[in-house]
Amino acid sequence: MSHGPSAPAHAHGHGGEAAPYVPVFTEGSARRRELDDLISRYPSRRAALLPALWMVQQDRGWISEDAMREVGEQLDCTAAYVKGVVTFYTMYHQHPVGRHFIQVCTTSPCLCAGADDVVKAFLEHTGCKELGLTSPDGKYTVIEVECLGACGFATPVQINEDYVECVTPEKVPGLLAALGD
Amino acid sequence: MGYPHKSHPQETPVLSKHFGDPAARTLEGWKARGGYTALAQALTMAPTAIQDVVKASGLRGRGGAGFPTGLKWSFMKLDDGKPHYLCCNADESEPGTFKDREIMRWTPHALIEGVAIGAYAIGAETAYIYIRGEFSEPIRVMEAALAEARAAGVIGPNAMGSGKRIDIWVHKGAGAYICGEETALMNSIEGKRGNPRIKPPFPAVSGLFGQPTTINNVETLTAVPHILNNGAEWYKGMCLSSPKSTGSKLFSVCGNVARPGNYEVVLGFSFKDFLYDLCGGPPAGRKFKAIIPGGSSVPVITIEEAEQVRMDYEGFLEVGTMLGSGGVIIFDDAQSMPRQLARLARFYAHESCAQCTQCREGTAWMTRILERIVAGQGTFEDLDTIFDLSESMTGKTICVLSDSCAAPVVSGIKRFRGEFEALITGRRSSTVAVGG
Ligand SMILES: Cc1cc2nc3c(=O)[nH]c(=O)nc-3n(C[C@H](O)[C@H](O)[C@H](O)COP(=O)(O)O)c2cc1C
Ligand code: SF4
Ligand code: FES
Numbered sequence: 001m002s003h004g005p006s007a008p009a010h011a012h013g014h015g016g017e018a019a020p021y022v023p024v025f026t027e028g029s030a031r032r033r034e035l036d037d038l039i040s041r042y043p044s045r046r047a048a049l050l051p052a053l054w055m056v057q058q059d060r061g062w063i064s065e066d067a068m069r070e071v072g073e074q075l076d077c078t079a080a081y082v083k084g085v086v087t088f089y090t091m092y093h094q095h096p097v098g099r100h101f102i103q104v105c106t107t108s109p110c111l112c113a114g115a116d117d118v119v120k121a122f123l124e125h126t127g128c129k130e131l132g133l134t135s136p137d138g139k140y141t142v143i144e145v146e147c148l149g150a151c152g153f154a155t156p157v158q159i160n161e162d163y164v165e166c167v168t169p170e171k172v173p174g175l176l177a178a179l180g181d
Numbered sequence: 182m183g184y185p186h187k188s189h190p191q192e193t194p195v196l197s198k199h200f201g202d203p204a205a206r207t208l209e210g211w212k213a214r215g216g217y218t219a220l221a222q223a224l225t226m227a228p229t230a231i232q233d234v235v236k237a238s239g240l241r242g243r244g245g246a247g248f249p250t251g252l253k254w255s256f257m258k259l260d261d262g263k264p265h266y267l268c269c270n271a272d273e274s275e276p277g278t279f280k281d282r283e284i285m286r287w288t289p290h291a292l293i294e295g296v297a298i299g300a301y302a303i304g305a306e307t308a309y310i311y312i313r314g315e316f317s318e319p320i321r322v323m324e325a326a327l328a329e330a331r332a333a334g335v336i337g338p339n340a341m342g343s344g345k346r347i348d349i350w351v352h353k354g355a356g357a358y359i360c361g362e363e364t365a366l367m368n369s370i371e372g373k374r375g376n377p378r379i380k381p382p383f384p385a386v387s388g389l390f391g392q393p394t395t396i397n398n399v400e401t402l403t404a405v406p407h408i409l410n411n412g413a414e415w416y417k418g419m420c421l422s423s424p425k426s427t428g429s430k431l432f433s434v435c436g437n438v439a440r441p442g443n444y445e446v447v448l449g450f451s452f453k454d455f456l457y458d459l460c461g462g463p464p465a466g467r468k469f470k471a472i473i474p475g476g477s478s479v480p481v482i483t484i485e486e487a488e489q490v491r492m493d494y495e496g497f498l499e500v501g502t503m504l505g506s507g508g509v510i511i512f513d514d515a516q517s518m519p520r521q522l523a524r525l526a527r528f529y530a531h532e533s534c535a536q537c538t539q540c541r542e543g544t545a546w547m548t549r550i551l552e553r554i555v556a557g558q559g560t561f562e563d564l565d566t567i568f569d570l571s572e573s574m575t576g577k578t579i580c581v582l583s584d585s586c587a588a589p590v591v592s593g594i595k596r597f598r599g600e601f602e603a604l605i606t607g608r609r610s611s612t613v614a615v616g617g
Contacts, residue, residue, distance in 0.1 A: 041307075041350045042370075043264070043390050049372030050355055054314075075372070088374040088534075091314045091356035107276045108477065108524045109435040109510050146358065146528050147276040147477075148315055151435035151508070152442045161317040 021066035024056050025074050031055055035074060045075045049085055053092055062093035090145070098134040098141035100179050102126070103158040104167075107147040113154030114168070119144060121169035122157075125176055139181070189444065189459045193419065195429045196403050197445045200287040206322060208329040211290035217335060219406035223298045224343035228259055231302040235405060237413035239420075239427035244270055244361075244398030245476065245506045247494050250405075256385035257303040257393050266389040267300040267308035268370065268396045272354060272361035274313055275476035276528060277508030280431040280443050281399035285312070285319035288403070289326035295402030297336055297347050298409065303395050306346040310399075311366050314354040323351050358532035362580045363396040364388075365534065376534050377580035400431055421449025426493030430507055434460050437467060437513035448493040455492060456511075467513040471597065475505020477525050478585030480592030481518075501592065518597040519604055522590050523551035529586030540583035543574040547590060559605045564594060 025032045034055065038048045052075060056067045063086055069079040086092045102122055106115040119142070123131070126140035134141045150156035153165035157175075164175060186201065188194045199205035205214055223231055236251025257265060269292070273281040284292055292310070300308040312320050327349055330336045340347040352370050354360050360369045364378035367389045388394025408416045420427045426448040432455070435441045439461030446455065456462065456469065463469045469484040474492075480502040482490075490496050497504045512521060530544035547570055550563045571587035578584070594601055 041348070044371065046372035047370060047390075050369065051353065053355070054353060077372075085372065085374055089314070089355035089357050106524070107528050108521045109277050111521065111524050112436045112512060112516055145315075146531055147274055149273045149279050149282050149313065151277055151279055151510070152433055153279075154435065154441070158315055163315075163318065 021064070021070070023070050024059055024067065025052075025070065031059070039075075046077055049075055049077070049082065050089075053082075053086060057092060062096050096134075098128075098139050099181070100140050100176075101160050102140060102142045103145040103148075104142065105146070105148045105150075105154075105156050106144045107151075109147070109151040110154045110156070115155040117169045118155045118157065118167050118172065121172040122176075125172050140176075186442075191450075191454065191459060192445050193429045193447050194445050195407055195419075196284060196288075196291070196400065196431060197443065199291075200283055200443075202287070205288055206290075206326065208290060208326070208333055208335070211288070215410070216290050216406075217294055217341070219409040220294050220297050220335070221341055222409055223301055224341055224345060228302045228304055229255075231298065231409070234413050235302070235408060238408045238416035239413075239425070240401065240404055240408060240416065241426070241494065242398055243400035243404070243430065243507065245275065245478070247504065250397065250401055253385075253395060253397070254299070254303050256383070257305075257395055258385075259304045261393065264307070264390075264392050265303055265305040266392055266394040267296065267303060267305045268363070268366060268389060268394060269296050269299075269308060269310040269399060269402055270361060270363065270366060270396055271310055271312040271316070271319070271399045272358075272366060273316070273399070274358040274361050275478060275506045275508055276525070277433060277435055277473065277510040278476045278506040279433045279435070280507065282316060282319055283431075283443055284399050284403050285316070285323050289323050290330065291403050291406065292323070292399055293326060293330050293336065293349060295405045296349055297340065298405050299395070299397060299402050300347050300349070301340075301345060303393075305395075306348060308347070308349045309352045309370055309389075310349065311352045311354060311360070311370060313360075314356050320351060320353055327351065357534075358528075359534045359580075359582060362582065365580070366396065367394065374534075376536050377582075379579055404428060419447045421447050421493075422491045423449065423493050423495045425495060426504075430492075430504075432492070432507045432509055434509045434511065436509075436511035437464055437469075437516065438462075438511045439464055446492065449496070450492045452490040452492050452496075453488040456487065460511075463511075463513050467515060469511060470514045470516065471512040471518060471593070473502075473508075473510040473589055475503045476508035477510060477528065477589060478581075479503040479505045480588050481522075481596060482592070483596050517555070518593055518600050519551065520555050522593045523548065523555050525589055526551050526586055529582060533582060533586075537578040537583060539573050540578045540586075543570050543583060544586045546570060547574075547586060551590070554601060554604050557604055557607055559601070561602075561605060563605075564598075564601060567591070567594065 052071045068082040072079045072082045104119045122142045127135045128142045148156045157167045204210040232254045240250045241247045336347045357375045359365045360375040362377045365375040369375040384394040472487045486500045526548040530548045533544045535541040571591045574583045574587045
């Protein structure tokens with residue numbers, strides 16, 4: 001399949017008008033070189049799938065069906081195969097999320113330390129109506145996650161890439177203010 | 182507690198000696214602290230000779246199962262003409278466990294050295310360090326250290342001038358507890374869904390990309406350079422009880438405790454001293470009630486049982502639990518065990534890869550029942566159902582995630598049955614009021 005200029009634009013179902021998909025790994029691009037370099041680390045092209053999906057998410061914020069198709073073309077697998085992989089892993093977004101993606105651990109060790117109150121505080125101060133829904137200003141999405149591997153620093157919260165440790169409900173407003181826009 | 186902080190006088194900091202010291206993160210700094218002497222020595226030895234030293238040290242896997250490391254390495258058929266692989270398991274997603282994260286954050290070169298020695302000892306030219314996707318800081322630190330080691334020729338096509346190729350790459354996960362299971366981890370590196378594989382074939386025969394593969398935990402591999410530097414006898418000498426449990430081990434401590442954090446002690450250490458002296462006892466005004474000592478997948482014990490235990494593989498078995506990953510989860514007397522166990526069951530239901538019926542259905546069903554009990558809607562039959570379910574969830578599936586859900590739940594009901602019954606009869610007395 002090719003992505004010529006006349007290829008149909010695929011509606012994303014978000015943000016109104018569907019724009020044509022702009023590929024991430026165009027011939028000669030830095031991303032393409034990075035991908036080729038990654039592929040050389042493995043005896044199979046497909047092994048670069050998780051890293052390739054990470055690149056897409058870094059650049060676009062989420063992984064659309066078009067992106068799945070593009071990644072599949074790069075790595076010799078079908079879009080359906082790529083989708084099967086994307087849906088297995090919790091960190092790949094299949095929809096756009098808020099600019100600050102807030103993940104609160106609520107697994108038992110953190111629950112003992114009051115993680116559910118931290119979740120409530122984030123919902124209250126971000127204006128997110130419920131877990132998983134983005135705030136009306138597009139700034140925040142709050143979700144609960146399973147153990148972040150930082151249980152001794154309860155409650156750990158992952159905001160986009162980074163961890164903030166020992167979060168309590170009282171610290172939430174200051175934390176949000178420090179995130180900026 | 183986070184680093185930097187001083188280790189407790191009763192700790193034996195071997196792996197954690199340089200935690201908190203940012204200068205130890207660089208190649209220069211690591212070399213100044215004695216780094217890479219073990220790798221230099223290893224590269225002059227025959228791989229089998231390294232395996233023998235590790236066997237003699239008594240080192241056992243720190244990822245959860247406690248399998249003897251030297252023995253595992255000896256399953257790799259050297260000179261079979263096939264490419265071999267080493268996978269370092271840095272998926273660290275077992276609730277209660279956060280030790281590998283500190284190893285990678287503070288002493289990345291210690292891990293690189295261990296991985297390089299391990300790769301050479303099993304005849305592998307390529308090793309992958311599989312790090313869970315959430316660990317962006319450890320990933321950044323490891324990538325920076327690997328780039329330095331590569332640029333300096335410590336690893337690469339001619340590692341330390343030995344003529345041997347040792348390539349080490351980070352492979353970033355994307356959120357899935359199950360990818361810590363060794364065969365799921367290999368599938369994930371191959372660009373597949375992280376479903377565990379049926380064994381046999383075992384990884385040493387057909388593993389990553391269908392080739393002979395060894396999988397070791399971060400902490401296991403990080404111990405190896407110390408063993409080569411100081412000798413097997415030295416490592417074996419770090420032992421306070423059973424000769425089958427040697428060396429020092431990092432224990433992660435979390436939950437209701439005065440000083441959560443990582444502590445490194447020699448195996449066989451008194452759990453009572455550990456809990457009250459090193460970790461500072463319960464939070465002010467509370468009492469310890471229950472402990473899951475080896476990451477959430479092992480049985481729960483009471484504080485009374487815990488106070489009798491020595492911290493080694495055999496000691497924990499004697500009270501019906503396991504050392505596991507060394508992730509110590511502590512619940513105090515203010516916690517509801519039914520609520521905590523319901524939440525743990527939900528973790529396993531969420532993380533099941535759903536290949537096996539007993540696991541997919543069992544973890545979900547167990548969660549529903551427990552949540553019903555917590556909501557005050559449970560019955561005594563529910564408890565029987567959980568016991569029945571646990572039978573079909575144990576020993577019958579492709580991997581042990583299913584068993585890992587049943588273990589804490591069943592042990593928890595057995596030891597804290599009163600709390601479950603109170604919730605059940607509480608409902609009876611309020612809804613079946615007549616004649617009560
Ligand atoms: C569901 C499941 C999750 C696991 N997660 C991890 C993990 O996060 N880290 C780890 O080192 N081992 C984990 N293990 C154990 C590995 O399968 C394997 O035994 C271990 O990495 C071997 O290394 P070792 O011999 O050095 O301990 C897990 C096992 C199961 C069944
Ligand atoms: S036991 Fe559960 S997690 Fe393991 S393979 Fe079966 S379904 Fe997957
Ligand atoms: S349980 Fe919350 S980080 Fe582990």
